[in-house]
Amino acid sequence: MTDLDLSPPLAPQPDAPASALRELAGLLPGRVLLPGNPGWDRARLGWTVSVDQHPIAVVTVHDAEDVVAAVTCAARHGLTVSPQPVGHGATTALTGTVLLRTGSLQELTIDVERRVARVGAGVKWGTLLAALEPTGLLALAGSSPDPSIVGFTLGGGLSWFSRALGMTAHSVVAFDIVDAEGTQRRLSPASDPDLFWAMCGGGGDFGVVLAVEIMLDHVGPIVGGRMLWPLEMARPVLRAFRQITADAPDELTLWAHLFRFPPMPELPELIRGRAFVAVDMTFLGSETEANRLVSRLRQLPAQVIDTVGLVPLSQLGGIAAEPVDPMPTQEYSELLRGLDDATLDRLVDAVGADADVPLTVVQIRHLGGALTRATAEDGPHGAIAEEYSVFCLGVPVAPGLPESIEAAFGEVRTALSEQRSGRTLFNFLGAESDLGSTFSAEARARLRRVKATTDPAGVFRSNRPV
Ligand SMILES: Cc1cc2nc3c(=O)[nH]c(=O)nc-3n(C[C@H](O)[C@H](O)[C@H](O)COP(=O)(O)OP(=O)(O)OC[C@H]3O[C@@H](n4cnc5c(N)ncnc54)[C@H](O)[C@@H]3O)c2cc1C
Incomplete structure (x- = not known):
């Protein structure tokens, strides 16, 4: 076609x-x-x-x-x-x-027996996680309590638990939408297979979602937290991160960060104006097993903080502790086929303690697990074969900074060049990016066909139009 x-x-x-x-x-x-x-x-x-x-x-x-x-x-x-x-x-x-x-659309019901949550278009992750806490059920939330579940899920959704349970979009049971003719409709994989597929990661180009229903999972304890060292420890910490992730069970998720915290009074004194390397983690299992899995990191000297322990679901957003107030940002993200020590050394040379770069965050997320086992029928992302992702963020608050942040992104790209796959997940695209680097040509063509069929006049426009 x-x-x-x-x-x-x-x-x-x-x-x-x-x-x-x-x-x-x-x-x-x-x-x-x-x-x-x-x-x-x-x-x-x-x-x-x-x-x-x-x-x-x-x-x-x-x-x-x-x-x-x-x-x-x-x-x-x-x-x-x-x-x-x-x-x-x-x-x-x-x-x-x-x-x-759509922030006022705050419908929220949890059917514990069916293990299904129905959430309105304005409900944020923090609200759902707090409501789920007493039920013992888990939804596939990401790092921050602040995004809406609908916005996050329409872009696929990379959760703390995607290695074990897949992308958030793949847990959707049904969408309630208003379509391009202004008609309210309920979509399921059976009623509208193509449109449903497109909305499981292809964004908000196909209708206004009123509510989404997502499947929940039974969980036992969740172990999580942050381990933090001075940025000078980046080399050994990133090497230990790579070694642990090389054969980690799907229940374990590690994200490594290089942080340069600004000297802002609202930040805790311990981190204000200082630079660190950190590893954030979650583990779906016992504390004993979690401790065993990350012992290699714990043995490294000079650790400043170690918050790893049992985490109530409502406190999941506290692990990465990302800002929730509106702010200026400049971002670059890409998937990485793998990691080796030489690549990590080049990254540390480019953005470690001896470099002078205006990057507040350089984050490497470990992917793999269930993400590799998805199929092209699950949604436009299909299988994600890349083992890691990189995400960099700068805060362009002064003249000249946008250019220096962009130059620092260039340094990161060069350092990682042997492992970059050229692909970026939908939810991690920068403000001016399009879908050319996200989906295969086949998936993009299928998305355009769905758009042409369901919204021929272009009544809807997503932040990343298909
Ligand atoms: C601090 C932070 C942490 C993040 N962590 C993660 C993470 O761990 N994993 C991950 O996958 N992503 C993550 N993201 C990215 C985030 O998921 C996406 O930017 C997502 O789009 C944000 O949702 P929102 O509600 O803020 O979106 P908005 O910017 O408000 O909306 C995004 C798009 O979603 C569509 N949309 C939203 N609501 C509707 C609706 N009712 N009907 C139709 N279309 C709609 C529209 O096309 C809209 O342009 C993070 C972002 C931030 C800022």
Whole structure:
């Protein structure tokens, strides 16, 4: 089958007819903010405030009827709708669209017997994990409590537990959506196989999700925490990380970090203005076994912090302790086929204690396990054969910093060049990236066919349009 060219309907519409926006404001009184209205400049931005989004309106929806009204009006007038609950995935691709704030859609029910959670489009991971804690059931959450479950899952979702249980999107049982005709529909693998497949990792280009139902897993204890050393220890710590991950059981997940914490008063004194190497971990099993698995790291000298122990589900976000307040960021991420000591040495030369680079975080996540066993039918990501990912973050708060951060990303790319696969997971794409580096040509073609069938007029635009 041939690739379909969808560019005309996806073009931005900066000059939306004033009458269309007036109609929208009349349909949803008090919920539509337009350029020039008080608060506009904050409302138009996402969590990543350095991304200069210029929608034509920001609409706060409170229920399914609001979503239907907004989508129907937009479709009638040729406007494009972009849901954005939180804005971790902010991008200028949303310029010219009607930005739909879905954060108020807070439905949350947990069916313990069926092991299914139903979560509204605005529910964040922290809320679901706290609700799950007394049930003994686990959902495939990532590092931060802050992203919405729907936004995270539509992009595939790389969880702490993906090595054992796969991508979060592969645990979806059903989506409730409003489609391009403004109709409310329930999607399952049986009812809409192609559309369901596309939404299990292909993003929000196909409808407004009202709620998602995800399968939960029984878990015993979760062991987790952070081990931290001065950045000067990066070489031995990264080598031990590589050795442990080389034959780790799927239940063990290790993420290594090189941190340069800014001298901000809100940071704890112990880390403020200092640089560290850290290994964060989770283990689905006993504390004794977890301790045995990471003993090689524990034997290294000069450890500053070791928080590894039993973690209540509600405290999972505390392991990586990522910031939750909106901030400016600049990011680079890529998958790595493998790691060897020579590559790690080059990385330490490029961004270790002796380098002067404006990178707040360089993170290496261990992948593998169930991620390698997925199939092309599970979702557009298919199997992820690469064993590791790298993610770098800089905070561009001063003139000249964006250029030096970009140059530091270049240093990381050069250091890792022998292991880079050229592929980046959907949820880790930078603000201006497209899907060219994420999915195979076959998966991209299938996504475009689904888009052409389900939304031929381009009513919806995701942060990473297919
Ligand atoms: C601190 C931090 C930690 C992170 N950790 C991880 C991690 O461990 N694993 C991982 O996989 N990712 C991670 N991410 C990336 C994150 O999952 C993605 O950026 C995700 O898109 C964020 O969800 P959000 O709710 O903030 O997204 P938003 O930016 O609000 O939305 C992202 C996109 O999702 C789609 N979307 C959202 N809601 C709807 C809806 N109701 N209907 C249709 N489409 C919708 C839209 O296309 C939208 O553009 C992390 C991000 C941050 C900032």
